[in-house]
Amino acid sequence: MHSETSTPLKKVMIVVSRGSLDAIYPGLILANGARMEGIEASMFFTFFGLNSLVKKTMHSLKVSTVGNSALNMAMPMLGLPMTLPFPTWMGAIPGVSWFATSLMKKKMEKLDIPPVGEFLEIISDSGGKIYGCKLAMDMFDIKREDLCDQVDDILTVGQFYSMAGGERTQILFT
Amino acid sequence: MKKQVAGREVEVNEEGYLIDPSQWDESIASAIAQEESVGPLTEAHMKLIRYLREQQSKGVALTIRGIGKSGVTTIKEFYELFPGGALNKASKIAGIPKPVGCI
Numbered sequence: 019m020h021s022e023t024s025t026p027l028k029k030v031m032i033v034v035s036r037g038s039l040d041a042i043y044p045g046l047i048l049a050n051g052a053r054m055e056g057i058e059a060s061m062f063f064t065f066f067g068l069n070s071l072v073k074k075t076m077h078s079l080k081v082s083t084v085g086n087s088a089l090n091m092a093m094p095m096l097g098l099p100m101t102l103p104f105p106t107w108m109g110a111i112p113g114v115s116w117f118a119t120s121l122m123k124k125k126m127e128k129l130d131i132p133p134v135g136e137f138l139e140i141i142s143d144s145g146g147k148i149y150g151c152k153l154a155m156d157m158f159d160i161k162r163e164d165l166c167d168q169v170d171d172i173l174t175v176g177q178f179y180s181m182a183g184g185e186r187t188q189i190l191f192t
Numbered sequence: 193m194k195k196q197v198a199g200r201e202v203e204v205n206e207e208g209y210l211i212d213p214s215q216w217d218e219s220i221a222s223a224i225a226q227e228e229s230v231g232p233l234t235e236a237h238m239k240l241i242r243y244l245r246e247q248q249s250k251g252v253a254l255t256i257r258g259i260g261k262s263g264v265t266t267i268k269e270f271y272e273l274f275p276g277g278a279l280n281k282a283s284k285i286a287g288i289p290k291p292v293g294c295i
Contacts, residue, residue, distance in 0.1 A: 143266065
């Protein structure tokens with residue numbers, strides 16, 4: 019909804035630091051949504067968030083079924099009541115995270131939400147920028163050639179901040 | 193509310209989107225495009241506009257992903273043709289409602 023009294027945002031910079039599916043999608047949706055509204059968007063992937071840029075891991079990201087206290091029986095798309103908690107011990111059983119992920123992915127495909135790789139392509143083609151974090155890459159021994167083609171650059175925190183200059187920029191941490 | 197576009201009176205909402213897609217024609221498209229700093233409209237623009245109108249009349253929800261898969265254009269070209277909020281601008285010029293949805 020456009021408000022006459024407010025000045026529209028010019029740029030959003032989104033930091034993705036976690037690598038579970040439920041941590042990455044909000045960032046992707048925010049970045050793509052910004053481009054759809056004509057707002058500049060860049061994404062900075064650090065720590066485990068980098069997994070969504072690594073060619074070998076980007077297609078096998080999972081929903082976190084352990085230590086996710088808000089997860090309930092409705093959420094992995096099981097169709098059970100939301101009031102029924104999803105016990106952490108259950109999430110630790112081999113295959114459960116995979117199963118919850120596949121149910122969620124089916125639902126997302128139904129809603130026309132693209133898989134991670136395709137989503138990155140869409141954002142990049144829309145003019146959004148994709149950056150990897152230099153320190154996290156050094157830490158996890160990840161090389162530039164391990165990352166998908168959509169990555170525009172590898173940045174230090176300082177370089178990332180220097181791009182945030184100017185008015186009406188927001189940095190979001192998801 | 194009513195608005196004068198290309199010498200005709202059309203019904204638009206508060207954001208300037210046509211309320212009745214049947215009031216649309218190419219001269220209205222050109223006039224809205226000019227207001228939105230798009231164009232001048234070429235055949236590439238018009239192909240997309242016709243595609244959007246066709247999808248909308250079928251009740252298909254318009255998404256960027258859908259545009260990319262349409263075969264009419266690529267996402268890159270789409271953003272070049274309609275700089276800024278491409279899907280919103282193209283819909284406005286096509287005389288169809290603003291797409292709802294997050295993707």
